[in-house]
Amino acid sequence: MTVNEESNFTASSVNVAQTIKSQALYYLGKNNWGNIIAGLFIMILPAIVLYMLFGAIILTAGLLDCPENIVRILGIALDSLYLPVLVFASPLATGFLRMCYKISKEENTGLGDILYFYSGGRFGKCMSINLNIIVRIIGHILLIAIFPVFLALSYKMTGNIVLFYGSILFGVFGLIESFLYCTKYTVTLSVYFEDESIETDDILKLGRDFLNEKNKRKSTRFLLITFSPLILLCFFIVPIIFVVPYICVSLMNNGKWITSLYIK
Secondary structure, eight states: OOHHHHHHHHHHHHHHHHHHHHHHHHHHTTTTHHHHHHHHHHHHHHHHHHHHHHHHHHHHHHHTTOOHHHHHHHHHHHHHHHHHHHHHTHHHHHHHHHHHHHHHTTOOOOGGGGGGGGSTTOHHHHHHHHHHHHHHHHHHHHHHHHHHHHHHHHHHHHOOHHHHHHHHHHHHHHHHHHHHHTTHHHHHHHHHHHOTTSOHHHHHHHHHHHHTSTTHHHHHHHHHHTTHHHHHHGGGSTTHHHHHHHHHHHHHHHHHHHHHTTOO
16 A cells, blocks of 8 residues: 555545444434443453452352362352353344444434343354354464564573563564454344344455455544544443443444445
8 A cells, every 4th residue: 555545545544434423423313322331241241240249259258268179169159150151141242233223324222122032043154254253363362472472481480571571562462462463253244233134244244355355454443543532431330331332432433334235
């Protein structure tokens, strides 16, 4: 890409991102904030309940003076349940994103829509798509983590402080890159939400193919980058309830426009 092409791409991406975000705020302002915030709480409820339940069990075991080895084994056993339980609950996240997609299309959506994939025989296909996406994301993260972990292990063996800071630096870059990598699946889910009759393998393929057209992958990543100041605000916790719906509706709005170019 030449300097002029890069400049044109950046200017175009800024304009597109501004339009997508403005539309998202407009859609949310049409009496959708309440439903989408409530949906967000329902989506994260399993994680909160698990955290509180497991914490209470460990605390009770400690108060009952259980042997340290038993408490440790209990902790490991409970921690091992996190992933399967959250994977089983993943259709809640898919339902939440479908709510965001419907909002971006100015369609009526209610709080019950977050349970959409637990009914009507949709659960199996939803889980198949979710597992495909989760495995790909985990595989990408593990691949990205190889170099930072290598540097960290090298630091432990040599004590070279440069390796320590290098592992942190590349670890942060890897985390950011993995976060941006996940945006590709917002288009995959947009394909799914637009036409549920498409087979799982085709949904994944179409989502990838759509993003490969005319810098759409870069513009989708750029859209998420423009939210960086708001994402940093989430450090104060409370902004999360507004920032996450805003970002999700924006990404689904972006996916809607990309998908509409190919699926009528």
